[in-house]
Amino acid sequence: MGKENAPTKTGKESAEGLHRATREEERKVEEEKGADLRKGSDRFEERARSAGGDAKG
Numbered sequence: 001m002g003k004e005n006a007p008t009k010t011g012k013e014s015a016e017g018l019h020r021a022t023r024e025e026e027r028k029v030e031e032e033k034g035a036d037l038r039k040g041s042d043r044f045e046e047r048a049r050s051a052g053g054d055a056k057g
Contacts (some may be wrong), residue, residue, distance in 0.1 A: 006012040
């Protein structure tokens with residue numbers, strides 16, 4: 001759920017914290033990997049392949 005859709009102030013704060021933590025973790029992984037992570041549908045397909053799926057979405 002996006003933070004703008006959260007029904008309460010606590011929900012908005014929780015969503016913002018989750019977004020912040022996700023961005024921080026992504027930066028850390030990209031730094032360790034030495035390259036940007038794929039975004040959007042490319043990332044979905046990459047993750048599906050690594051999990052052994054067909055990436056039909």
